[in-house]
Amino acid sequence: MEKITSSKRHSLITKLICLCIVLAVMAAASPCQAFRNLKVGQPIPEFSLKGIDGRLYDRSSIKDKICLITYFRSDQQRSEKALLALKALAEKFSGQPLTFLAITKDADRGSVENLNDTLKLPFPILYDEKSLFYKDLGVFVFPVTGIFNRKTLLHYQYAGFRDDFQDELSGQIRLLLGLSTKEDLEKEHLKKGLQQSEGQKKSNQHLNLGIKLYSKGLTEKARQEFKKALELDPENTDALIEMGHCMLDQKSAMEACAFFEKALKLNQRSADAKIGLGMAYHMQGKTKEALEILKSGIVLCPDSSKIHLELGEIYESLGKTQEALQHYKKSATCALNLMKRGR
Numbered sequence: 245m246e247k248i249t250s251s252k253r254h255s256l257i258t259k260l261i262c263l264c265i266v267l268a269v270m271a272a273a274s275p276c277q278a279f280r281n282l283k284v285g286q287p288i289p290e291f292s293l294k295g296i297d298g299r300l301y302d303r304s305s306i307k308d309k310i311c312l313i314t315y316f317r318s319d320q321q322r323s324e325k326a327l328l329a330l331k332a333l334a335e336k337f338s339g340q341p342l343t344f345l346a347i348t349k350d351a352d353r354g355s356v357e358n359l360n361d362t363l364k365l366p367f368p369i370l371y372d373e374k375s376l377f378y379k380d381l382g383v384f385v386f387p388v389t390g391i392f393n394r395k396t397l398l399h400y401q402y403a404g405f406r407d408d409f410q411d412e413l414s415g416q417i418r419l420l421l422g423l424s425t426k427e428d429l430e431k432e433h434l435k436k437g438l439q440q441s442e443g444q445k446k447s448n449q450h451l452n453l454g455i456k457l458y459s460k461g462l463t464e465k466a467r468q469e470f471k472k473a474l475e476l477d478p479e480n481t482d483a484l485i486e487m488g489h490c491m492l493d494q495k496s497a498m499e500a501c502a503f504f505e506k507a508l509k510l511n512q513r514s515a516d517a518k519i520g521l522g523m524a525y526h527m528q529g530k531t532k533e534a535l536e537i538l539k540s541g542i543v544l545c546p547d548s549s550k551i552h553l554e555l556g557e558i559y560e561s562l563g564k565t566q567e568a569l570q571h572y573k574k575s576a577t578c579a580l581n582l583m584k585r586g587r
Contacts, residue, residue: 260354263306266467266562275319279382279383279388279390279398279401280382280384281381281399282381282382282390282398282399283382284401285397285398285480286304286397287397288303288311288313288390288398291303291380292375293347293371294370294371295366295368295370295371296356296357296369296370297368299343301370303396305345306343306396307394307396308341308343308394309341309343310340310341310393310420311345311392311396312342312343312344312345312389312392312417313344313345313389314326314345314346314347314348314387314388314389315381315383315388315435316346316347316348317348317387317543318348318352318355318356318358318359319352319548319578320386320544321515322404324363324408325405326387326405327346327365329413330365330389330413331363331364332410333410333413334367334508335364336414337417337421338444340417340471341394342417342421342423343367344366344367345367345370346365346367346368346369346370347372348371348372349375352547355547356371359361360369360455373574383402385403387405388401388404389402389409389530390402390414391416391417394420399574407471409468411432412538416509432533432575443476443477444476444480445471447477447483448480449472450470450472450476450483451473451480451482451483453469454466454473454486455470455486457492458467460490463490463493464569466486466490467487467490470486472485473485479510482512484503484507485504485507485516485520488503488504488507488517488520489520492520492523497527497528498524498528500523500527501521501528503520504524504542505521507520508521511566515545518541519541519548519551519554520536522537522538522541522554523554525559526554527558531558532559534554538554538555538558539555542555544580547578552571552574552578553575554577556569556570556572558570559571576586
């Protein structure tokens with residue numbers, strides 16, 4: 245077993261860890277909102293963006309058509325799910341006067357191209373290299389989707405990704421195409437149970453407030469908000485994950501495990517839950533289990549700074565110098581990429 249004895253390398257690792265922590269704090273996600281600078285009924289700002297196909301797209305490209313514009317991140321699971329749902333919608337409404345544009349300001353074009361190759365999207369991905377369109381819209385969370393009518397006026401906007409994403413957008417598209425009425429959509433909401441219960445809505449309000457408080461370092465106040473969120477909706481996966489991290493902050497690894505495990509039962513593909521569970525296992529000295537869950541998480545989210553940082557710490561504790569350094573460096577690189585993307 246290779247032992248870590250070089251003080252110089254220790255210094256390097258320390259700097260890398262500090263860099264990751266600082267960048268992670270600076271890159272914290274904003275509260276859940278859609279377009280800050282654009283309201284329903286307002287026209288889409290002028291834009292001129294180059295697509296992955298080499299073509300130039302501007303506002304005239306969507307004139308006289310219903311257009312769905314989605315801002316996404318190539319390293320985010322929610323964004324990938326949103327793009328797949330949009331792909332399904334594009335296929336469902338094929339032949340209609342409808343166009344889709346996916347936009348990113350990711351610096352890593354290789355990741356964007358790989359994502360496009362994997363998903364085989366039937367619509368173009370555009371690069372907002374200088375983040376000008378991003379700023380004009382006031383994008384506040386990823387992914388975010390706006391539906392624009394034939395006059396390029398904002399008709400509807402959807403922040404993030406939830407289970408109702410595809411159905412909600414489908415309903416709004418049918419409304420603009422004249423295939424459904426508002427009354428039809430209301431009946432569908434009631435029939436399919438797409439409307440959140442009052443408890444779920446309030447739960448998400450407490451969740452979002454807790455996230456704001458946590459980002460400001462007010463951990464105990466944040467924990468109280470997450471607790472209220474779970475009292476209102478025990479299956480709020482995001483609240484379970486946030487509560488798990490609060491438990492980790494309090495060094496309560498066993499309690500943290502319970503929250504992360506419940507979140508994984510509700511969503512087996514949650515990379516965030518797997519990261520948290522790996523951290524909880526590591527805190528308990530369950531190295532084998534920690535490595536196993538973190539490696540499965542990295543399959544879902546290969547560019548996660550947190551996963552690489554945690555793996556680096558585990559390998560360092562095992563005396564595996566090279567593996568530790570590889571993950572520390574990867575963690576720093578991922579964190580820097582997030583900063584460049586303006587997360």
